[in-house]
Amino acid sequence: MPTALPRFLLATLVAVLAAPSPAHAAPGDRPYVRGGETVPVYDYATAIRESVWVQTPDDTDEDGVPDRVAVDLVRPRTEPGVKVPVVMDASPYYACCGRGNESELKAYDANGVISKEPLFYDNYFVPRGYAFAAVDLTGTNRSTGCEDVGGRHEVAGAKAAIDWLNGRAPGFSADGTPVSATAWSTGKVGMIGKSWDGSVANGVASTGVEGLETIVPISAISSWYDYMRFNGTLRATGYPTYLQGLVSDRIAQCAAVTESLATDSDDATADYNAFWRERDYRRSASRVHASVFVVHGVNDLNVTTPQFAEWWDELAKRGVPRKIWLHQTGHVDPFDVRRDAWVDTLHQWFDRWLQGLHNGIDRAPRATVETSPGVFTEARDWPVPGTRPVAVRLGTGVASYTDAGLPEDVAVADPGAQIHGRLAFRYGPLTAPLRISGSPSVRLRVRVDRPTTQLTARLVDYGTADRVQYDRGEGVRTLTTESCWGESTAADDACYFDVAERVATTDHAVLTRGWQDAAHHVSLRFTTPLRPGRWYAITVPVSAYDATVPAGHTLGLVLTQSDPEYTEAPNTGATVEVDLARSTLVLPVTGPATLKPSTAAPHTRHGVTAENRPERLTPQG
Template sequence: MVAPSPAHASDKRPYVRGGQTVPTYSYADAIHESVWVQTPDDADEDGVPDRVAVDLVRPRTAPGVKVPVIMDASPYYACCGRGNESELKEYDENGVISKEPLFYDNYFVPRGYAFAGVDLTGTNRSTGCEDVGGPHEVAGAKAAIDWLNGRARGFAADGSPVTAKAWTTGKVGMIGKSWDGSIANGVAATGVKGLETIVPISAISSWYDYMRYNGTLRSTDYPNYLQGVVSDRIAECAAVTESLANDSAEDTADYNAFWAARDYRPSASRVHASVFVVHGVNDLNVATPQFAKWWDELADAGVPRKIWLHQTGHVDPFDLRRAEWVDTLHEWFDRWLQGLHNGVDHEPRATIETAPGVFSQARDWPLPGTRNVTAKLGTGVAAYTDQGLSEAAAVTDPGTPVAGRLAFQYGPLTRPLRISGSPSVRLRVRVDQPTTQLTAKLVDYGTAARVQYNRGEGVQTTGTESCWGESTAADDACYFDVTERVATTDYAVLTRGYQDAAHHVSLRLTTPLQPGRWYSITVPVNAYDAIVPAGHTLGLVLTQSDSATEAPDTGATVEVDLARSTLVLPVSGPATLTPTAAKPRTTSGLTGGVRPERERP
């Protein structure tokens, strides 16, 4: 807590005391309202502008008292639910919202905020067409902000006009996990006035990078699959559905105009909202380049920002550090939506989990002073042939030759190694096929207690509950507690990277390789932050096709000039990486790989 400034002391808002918002209004007496906001689009081509459903819960304030809005725009309110307990929206007999998922309304409405749950275009009670991260989705969520600021038209269920000017300041903070947070990124990239902050949790900043790993197809028919999961308006949206199938360049995995329309990073300079990024460094659904590249673009644009990184997977911090998260989020919204100078924006910018349950703060991320350290792979030429290895088969027993991989070791380390940022592997290779997938994995070999992110995303639900805000018979504020899933293991895959060899020149086009010719190809490795303890060994494993992608088992043989190939690590503090016990050899043979089930962002 900070001492209240003179401005705080004279604040006339009844819900502000001592420099912070406090419970003032009865949640049981809150106003529930459902509004349909007109968008600028007609995605379903029915001759009528699309409308997005905006379900509001707001405090019953006195005349003249206005409040800002916390908004979660989501495609999941009817199909799949939100939060660890998969809560859905519920409505009363008149079709007005009676229960919003998650705790935001229960906790913040008594403190002088309104909450808006927005159905993305083409989902639940919104019209239009779901275009999977595209312009229609973004325009629909943006229209809700425009309506709150008097720039768009809103209607009640009976068609009568509805405005918000009597009760809101027009200041909006968007929050959400996964797809919800992705749309928050997209709306912020429009520069819309009134959006003061966003809190993207495990969110996408480039849908190409979500569905294509550097020119490698992650899964077939992914855009249409996601559309079908969240929307029941496929029949009304033939043109959009056809575009998702035909314009996404599945046959080549090229980056094109379709993907550029779903890439928010080039518009980071238009972001006027502050940004509070939260992401798991072991998130295998929305991989870490999604936050890391966005974070770098925001930094270059001078956007006020904060970041939390944790060691679990695709997890909301409410299910990781619940008390600390609610307190910090409360301070963040008070600062950017209420204008209360509580110091949260002057705290260390980064909070990072360095071991199970151990969090530390840093001035920035990557850690200040981080530098790239390069390590040679060895000498001579080694070769490996595509085997479609499982990850366990690829990384186990790195000192033993295994067909289909090259394994390198650095260590045992004489001191802890802090990795902070985006590694890469620079390879000098010769391939006997026009292309193949090049896969790199960094592995920490050594016994330690680790978060088991491959099981339940690294968390498990307990039998106890805790409550966050006020409850009613229709909408309770209590949720099962969640703990990290931790076990002692002999090794852990830290991070992974993929590169289609024929896309090594550009992601916009393929450049087939000529057999017999040497190429320099960089495999970008997903951003990471970790401490590899002294006494452990850092491993680098190279394979080709992988269960995380749809890359075919080509049977390609890749020769690697070890002396002209390097591992590049972003390291904070002293580091010496000397290759040891590397026993690569030429291998051959072919086995089938296991393909993943498709995930939802």
């Protein structure tokens, strides 16, 4: 549990800890394990701090010398014969952008040895018999080589650190002296990290490297194509080179890699090609043997929810031991959502998979979901057991709309109004709560008067409720109080400002969104331009979600085309006709569900309107 002491005071205290075990422990002895859990028996202030450069198999900057990744370690000063596992956060952000809500950076002493690691992991886990390793990704901070943004070299660099901890790769001190970890490391590693850091953990796990026992990807990418492209729609031009330049100051030495990022990513077509296959970790899910603890915000619009949902599905198919936490904020670490429960759960998770302690966490409910602000429920699995995909048709007749490049607040306003550039469908008011858990989609039969256009779909909850305001500060706000998690030194304190969710009462909210380039409807690997006058079946995948729409609310589906807030697809001025009777909204729902279309219909041709009668959702394969 946290303490309430001020940061400046905590940073000056040195805990009085239990006396160490006898000078020479027997192999396998773990004095830090008591009562089935790890406990703080080691003095954090006198922990061993060292910086090691691990040699990788690559020479990305083509200077004739293998790249080396910097591994900054904090580990307990154990008795001879006592070994510890390693918690690892491999990141590109230790020098440029910082980690955590307070954007902490690494700091070094006068000799260039690590004195401060960002985040609480070392403060909390090192006294409990773990080492913590903060790894600079290839080409970032003190590592050499070139950052290739999710590519094989980035993954290989982080993997090399695990190999070094297991005696399979060479490591060196700053003066070139060989350094080994086998005297103190058990070889068991748990990778953790938010955003890019967690994405690297996914990538390394997909190599099947021996020694990686678990990963905890938080708001992480599992396919870089799906991060920078939305089903053939360009999210931003030049995204790979932008990210490389953000985290690396070695661009001058890395012309070949930079050129590949710019050209092989193929902004011109937005196709899924070999460049993106290399960065698609889902393809190698069969190699994952580490357990996986997935954490994601269902309202994360930076790393959108298909990143966790499709990765989760691939892991489930292969029976990978796994757990999932979903919360209602955006791109936020669970440390800043539900701090005390998160630290306790993470502690149990690492004890189970890195220390081999059978504490029951792997037998507990697999899913924890925030169902309303501050209310968390548990389920046996995710999607919630009993969820099935069911469909409701959009209506009858043919409706048309012309691209107007609507901003989202205009697109979803007053679903009963006639707004140029959108189609709005309403179902409700609901007579019972509707639980959506999983990945919706909209299956459209359309005719388009241009070779392509972007198709955008939004699910909207219309009705007054208290909601997390994820569009403001990702849904959280920093408080003036602090809590402390672990032990401190003058250089590295364990105290962090507390954080609370931003909650407000609103009359509607966008639940989830989906985008599809119409010309990529056959395959993401190539375009198939549409022929005017011809009808096409095109599915718009909608990002995974978990929410309950309360009774009395109305569920809305809003269709638009170009989306200036989330993509760079141009406004083509296209007119799209929708065959309503042969178009369906597919929802993953639990329990019985009956949706009643509202009386008002979208603007339609030939005066055809949606029928005002209850429509029972129909199971879909």
